[in-house]
Amino acid sequence: MTRFSAATLLAKAIGHHKGWPAQWPDAAPKPSYDAVIVGAGGHGLGAAYYLAKKHGITNVAVIDKGWLGGGNTGRNTTIIRSNYLYDESAFLYDHAVKLWDGLSQELNYNVMYSKRGVLMLAHNVHDVQSFKRHIHSNRLNGVDNEWLTAEEAQAYCPPLSIDPNARHPVLGAALQRRGGTARHDSVAWGYARGAAALGVDIIQNCAVTGIRRGADGAVEGVETERGFIATRKIGVSAAGNSSVLMDMAGLRFPLESFPLQALVSEPVKPFFPCVVMSNTVHAYMSQSDKGELVIGAGTDAYVSYSQRGALHIVEHTLAAICEIFPVVRRMRMLRNWGGIVDVTPDRSPILGKTPVKGLYVNCGWGTGGFKATPGAADLLAWTIAKDEPHPINAPFNLDRFRSGRLIDEAAAAAVAH
């Protein structure tokens, strides 16, 4: 692996950049692997990277029906935060935030993690109660999150309107300063490059068509468009299509898939310094390094595998954005797209073992998977390597839907993930 640095960039510039090697080879499947990860998004590639890096399991393949990073990794609004209410969630997401910090150096790939701060707006008494509850819980869990008055919130984010006569006036905000954004594609590419350098095969355009199980029920491998691949350990990390894959192993999963839309504006000079989210008015926004406003809201109302949404969702989202930030009303939408998010009954992920021996799953992240990328990847790798969950992801088991030990952040807080 050619180490990335300003010095190598300079050296390669002299040769017109002809000397750069491929960041990862486009591998063809081998007959067997020690572990196969299905889904080459940030989570899956990261899991392969950590399997190789931390657990010494390098005979690993990551397979994807399309191109790596082409699913929700490349479609999300890149928000990173960990100010979750319950201990289980706070530890899970904060594990990720700790890994985000230093990920560029770990991977020698600038993923542009930018701690710009995530500001969550409270618009009514109920919001205030809910956010205060989060702040107190976060403080006792060692997760940064602080209360700002409306004036302080505006000082932190000057385009914010705190007009007391607004339909939904801002009564205050919760700020997580360590929250922020990262460059989504770079995360997938950085993990792909890092994993490939450690010996992982990244196999693209290779859809899984079946999961083969032996007489004892344990997995024996995956059937793919490009032939059978034998393995004793399969990690499924396939977002909106996870339930389809689990079905191949004979498992019904409590997942529903919804379209989730996002959009960007044309680029303008920097004026929007952080990430702002409003659950009551229902939208969120940040400004990318390129200058585009990156905007999202909730899912479309109906389950679908269509990676496009309806115009009225965009209308509502932009009305909400203009309500909170009236100065952007004359800006222009450049591009609007959709992804498929997989949602569990308690809106928390499923990350751990399954009833099928050798089959591990990482799914159900709903609208909030990007922020968890390094953490989910690390924990999936641990679970696969040790054949048991790490204490952090142990609560996020499939069994909770049977036992009732749900981790329902949305119900608890009415806060969009």
Next chain:
Amino acid sequence: MSAFRLPGRGRIDVARPVAFRFDGKAMTGAAGDTLASALLANGVHLVGRSFKYHRPRGLLGAGVEEPNALMGVDRGPGRHTANVRATTIELHDDLTVETQNRWPSLGFDLGAATNLLSPLFPAGFYNKTFMWPRSAWETLYEPAIRRMAGLGKAPHAIDPDRYTARHDFVDLLIVGAGRAGIEAALAASASGERVMLIDEQPELGGKLLANPARWDWLAGALTRLDDAGVVCLSRTTAIGLYHDGFVGAVERLTDHLPPATATGPRERLHRIRAARIVLATGAIERPLVFADNDRPGVMLASAARTYLHRYGVAVGKRVALMVTHDSGYQVAFDLAEAGIGIAAIVDSRPDLDPSLKARASDLGLELIPHAVVIGTHGAKAVTGITLAPLGSRQVRKIACDALLMAGGWTPTVHLWSHGKGKLGWDEALGAFVPEGEMDRVTCTGACAGAIDPGHGVHAEALWSPRDPASFKAFVDLQNDVTARDIRLAVREGFRSIEHIKRYTTNGMATDQGKTSNLNGLQVAAGALGNTAPQVGLTTFRPPYTPTTFGALAGSAKDALFQPTRKTVIDSWAHAQGAVFENVAQWRRARYFPRASEDMDAAVARECRAVRTGVGMFDASTLGKIEVVGPDAAEFLNRMYTNPWKALAPGRCRYGLLLGEDGFIRDDGVAARLADDRFHVTTTTGGAARVLGMMEDYLQTEWPDLDVWLTSTTEQYAVIALQGPRARDVIAPHVEGVDLSPEALPHMAYAEGRICGVPMRLFRVSFTGELGFEVNVPAGHGLAVWEALWAEGQRHGITAYGTETMHVLRAEKGYIIVGQDSDGTLTPDDAGIGWAVGKKKLDFVGRRSLARPDMLLPDRKQLVGLLTDDPHYVLEEGAQIVDVPNAPVPVPMIGHVTSSYHSPTLGRSIALAVVAGGRARIGETLFVPMADKTHRVTVSEPLFYDREGARLDG
């Protein structure tokens, strides 16, 4: 008239000069000009700077494909629009524009230093550096990158313009009013169908507008369409094609007018539902990829033709052409006939059409076949080109002041692709064309690939004797993506066109690749050793061109952002000086301060009034659902945890609604009006959700039940009279109901009249006092309220708001769903397990209540908390621990859900959920705040009138 304006040509009116300002400089154009044509007429070729290298740029095109000439348009305070293409700005008096992304000026831009350092900034450079030291990314590198990035000015003032929207329903929608679109409209116009023809340009006609020979036909056709009643909309861009024949389109209404005369909405969103859609969106000419192909004066050949015929402007005085496609010749001939010098026609193809050769010869044009341009000269405008025969190093220089490129045509298939239409590769066109069928949608004309291919050649980039890695041949002009950037991406393992796009940013600029996608694909295919169709195309996404946020937000702003629901008594509360709060969509009176009272003082007074006399409360926002039908009781029995079948008419019951997960979703009192009729109430915020949930079950799970559901929330005003003297207030006004405790005990229901109007009377209480909830038809609500208010004066009646309601119910330990419960509490957790019918076979959520975790003793349970310091009111949301001063992460066992000063008790009280809470009653726990840890004692969640005797008053 300037040296570049051609008398007698174009559709402009030179007799009507138009004054405008460009970067502060006063200039003049003609009515009918775009800013682009006016600048060309003024001899201005330098119109912008590129995104990354700040290279000087001129006009590439004449339409929405333009990547270079982006302007900031200033129409007054709050009316600055960034990144507007000069080719789409209609010239009008007082037009004020400025160029972008340059400092201190367009001519002298210090940012151009990046061009000198460009070898260090290939595609993806930012992934490879800025990592050391770690902290410098946020403190140094990223701020610097952000300052360099961004194109137009950031907004800083609120746009005062209005935006509007309408729905259109048509039999046939035609998008694009060029020849194909107009012909489609003519064909349909006799059918009697509702036909709508929309086009993004100010004039209908498309490329016909650049073809004077067709102007008579165009005028006649438009007249016929008008006569036939076809709705023709210009300045209307179809931004996206959605499901089921739905097209979003934005009509620009005022930007073409001088600011002083512009009135009415600025833009209108059309939501068009069409039975059939014809896409006649045309095609866009492709540039060619060669060294320094970005110099001002290097332009699409078709654009030069448009400037000539439509605007009467010469793009130069000595024009060279680089063509790989026959369509370039017609441009050369037209220019020559207009008296414009043609320096040479360079054609990469060895064998040329004899008729074209003959025509060139007739016009005396130099034709150089089998050769390519390998470079351009000049600083801020092209002054010449270098060309070489293919495969040869015998270069030749030619002087010129413009270079036109004819690289073939790319069908505009964006909308087709929005609808997930398939594309197929057309080898003759060197482009993707619509393939297969789509419900409701067809393509016609150039959009469908009906373009004379003219023996075009479609190379990835023009050949050069130089090392292709040694020069910049631009593919995406706005984002400064060069062919070598794309080859670098491929070299680095980016093999998918989506990867290449994202790594290089090709096609991600504000033009979304209208001139760069195909060329980028061809370069990538060459580098990959694949064919273009093997590599495939990136996905087209809406909108077709950038769309104003305001146009999509429409009138949903300020008070209209979301309706504020007000009760019929709201005006009375307002007049009384109530302080309001938002609860769901409702505005509710929170408290009624007198004189200088603050909230605490007002609430204390209101509470005392209810406990000792009588209070009056507007409960109209409570959700109300009329459940009617032979199976109404069975239905409620299945929805709610409680048993309903035995409830007698004239009686009420507290109902508890769970989700399938067994957690509390809503609650409310329901009365049985008759065997087959219930009046069900819900929480204020839950009304729509509960109705939706009921309908969902009724329609999908139990369609056999004979039940109808009707929302009656707004049909009734609800006036709550609470307190020992409540009966005294209503008694004089009630007819037909025996109000005595024996005839109408707690949880009874009766119908009668009050103040002469029909009344549904509930004897219920959310305060713990004797209480009545008077439901009257909403139209009579205010009159009844005022009559009771007047009556109450003799009894010292006091109006109270939601805050007092909260305190009173907390003293009694009545939960508020959504505050004390949060979607994780079971009935037993909330201490209301008595509301679950133990003998019932089933109800929503019953199965989940049997899950193992639901039965654990350490579940969080509702309890009361009393602080050691009776004056300290705990903060709602504060966490509870059993070990003070534990290290982080501190184990938390619950949280405070409701907390108030209780005027009745003269001390603070709180409700909380605590793990295993009911077994901890009497224990000391701790509430650690940032500054201090508070000691609390766990109590029953009931602080007042434990026996409930007051309810029976």
